[in-house]
Amino acid sequence: MLDILSSMSDSSNALGPYLSRTRKELKLSLRAVEAQTGVSNAYLSQLENGKIKTPSPKVLHSLALKYGLPYEQLMELAGYPIPGKSQNQPSSSRLAARLGETSEEEEEALADFLALIRKRNGSEL
Template sequence: MSDEKTADARSTDALGRYLKSVRLGLDLSLRNVEEATGKEVSNAYLSQLETGKINKPSPHILYALSTALGVPYETLMERAGYIAPSKDRPEGAKHGRAATFAIDNLTQDEEQALLDHLAYVRWHRNK
């Protein structure tokens, strides 16, 4: 696989994992998100996004999801590969995602682990 295709697969995987983490953190089902988007994003489509079966959603879909999930549109656009990733920011710049922007230079895996933990904490709190 070429470096470009590998980068695209990582980006798409990051988008799917991120969407699922946020959705679960908000204790929303796939159908809840479908309703929150005014049925612009079906639960089946969202499931395919989360599992990586759909790898390049349109900016329109990303906007609907950002509104429904309360996450920055720019974050979804970056994770979908439409805009430059934050790693291209100058050395020492804070990345500003999640609650992590007070911590310097997290890897994508470290950030995802924090988001997963946050989703668990929110889920546990709402039980």
């Protein structure tokens, strides 16, 4: 079977490393971000290390502003439903609408297959 499933099905934790990497690219310290956003450095550390599951939209918004990242993307990475799209998995509902009725097994398989494709295309390391 696809044990890729177990490794990729939880996409909620891509947020922390993403924020961590972005901050380092901007060469900002945790306390510098705290000073500019009001989010405590302790919390930022927990966020980047995946110890916080669902940070509030307000936190995501201020980080998006400071880091120059799209707010919607952070919302989506945090697992929040976003206005124009589906709630959990990126663009899978649009795909599902195009594919018609699919079972849950098929949906999961498709989602993971998509992740696999993206990995191959080298969108990230």
